[in-house]
Amino acid sequence: xxxxxxxxxxxxxxxxxxxxxxxxxxxxxxxxxxxxxxxxxxxxxxxxxxxxxxxxxxxxxxxxxxxxxxxxxxxxxxxxxxxxxxxxxxxxxxxxxxxxxxxxxxxxxxxxxxxxxxxxxxxxxxxxxxxxxxxxxxxxxxxxxxxxxxxxxxxxxxxxxxxxxxxxxxxxxxxxxxxxxxxxxxxxxxxxxxxxxxxxxxxx
Numbered sequence: 001x002x003x004x005x006x007x008x009x010x011x012x013x014x015x016x017x018x019x020x021x022x023x024x025x026x027x028x029x030x031x032x033x034x035x036x037x038x039x040x041x042x043x044x045x046x047x048x049x050x051x052x053x054x055x056x057x058x059x060x061x062x063x064x065x066x067x068x069x070x071x072x073x074x075x076x077x078x079x080x081x082x083x084x085x086x087x088x089x090x091x092x093x094x095x096x097x098x099x100x101x102x103x104x105x106x107x108x109x110x111x112x113x114x115x116x117x118x119x120x121x122x123x124x125x126x127x128x129x130x131x132x133x134x135x136x137x138x139x140x141x142x143x144x145x146x147x148x149x150x151x152x153x154x155x156x157x158x159x160x161x162x163x164x165x166x167x168x169x170x171x172x173x174x175x176x177x178x179x180x181x182x183x184x185x186x187x188x189x190x191x192x193x194x195x196x197x198x199x200x201x202x203x204x
Contacts, residue, residue: 001071001081003060003088006095014097015090020112023090027068030077034069040132041067042112043164045095047136049102050198052143054136060092063139067091102203106196113188123181126188130164153201156194159187 015023024038036044044067048055054063065071068078068087078084101109114125137144147153148161162174163184170178177183 001061001084001088003064004092005060006055006092008055008096008099010096012093012096014100015094019090020094023087023094026083026087026090030068032069032077034066035077036067036132036135037128039112039114039126039128040135041091041094042098043126043129043132043134044136045091045098045132046102046111046195047133048095048139049099050195050202051136051147052140053202054139058139060088063136064088064091066135102199109192109196111192111195113191123185124188125184126159126191127163127184130160130191132164133160134164147198153194153197156190156197159190160194163187163191 020038023041027035027037027041048063061071071077071084075081075084078087098109111126111129113129114127116123116125148157162170162178167175167178177187
């Protein structure tokens with residue numbers, strides 16, 4: 001399929017809540033273990049916007065199909081070309097929506113994190129979001145490696161790496177941090193500051 005090239009100047013409406021749910025359901029219904037849910041997709045698209053500028057030099061076909069684990073024969077993994085086209089347009093519109101939010105005041109950006117509430121408080125878990133974010137770093141691993149090694153940005157990106165990385169490769173103290181709901185919530189909230197710092201670095 002020939003996907004339309006991403007155009008940051010294109011005036012398209014952001015997805016409303018119903019459309020976000022429809023996109024999540026569409027992805028959830030696809031086969032395979034590499035399909036992103038809406039949280040991971042939101043993190044993936046955000047990384048494309050705030051990290052090293054890859055979108056201007058990549059074809060849409062180089063990055064968009066990763067959202068559903070890659071394209072197969074015919075319409076696969078979608079049951080029809082119509083569904084694949086709909087998914088592509090929804091993803092591109094969501095990308096534009098994130099871009100618009102990031103261009104406004106910092107408090108206007110709302111990442112799609114998992115939120116749980118009890119009688120006492122609201123708990124944030126950005127694990128899936130960070131996993132999607134890290135998938136985008138593979139598209140330019142050298143440039144992202146320099147950012148993770150940067151003396152200022154590197155420490156800010158630690159929560160992203162801890163939450164989104166392979167937990168089996170972590171040291172025992174880091175696994176303990178992730179197992180503690182208080183610390184997991186704090187790490188998830190710190191992801192917001194890391195993203196805004198990245199955005200300030202790459203988008204004057």
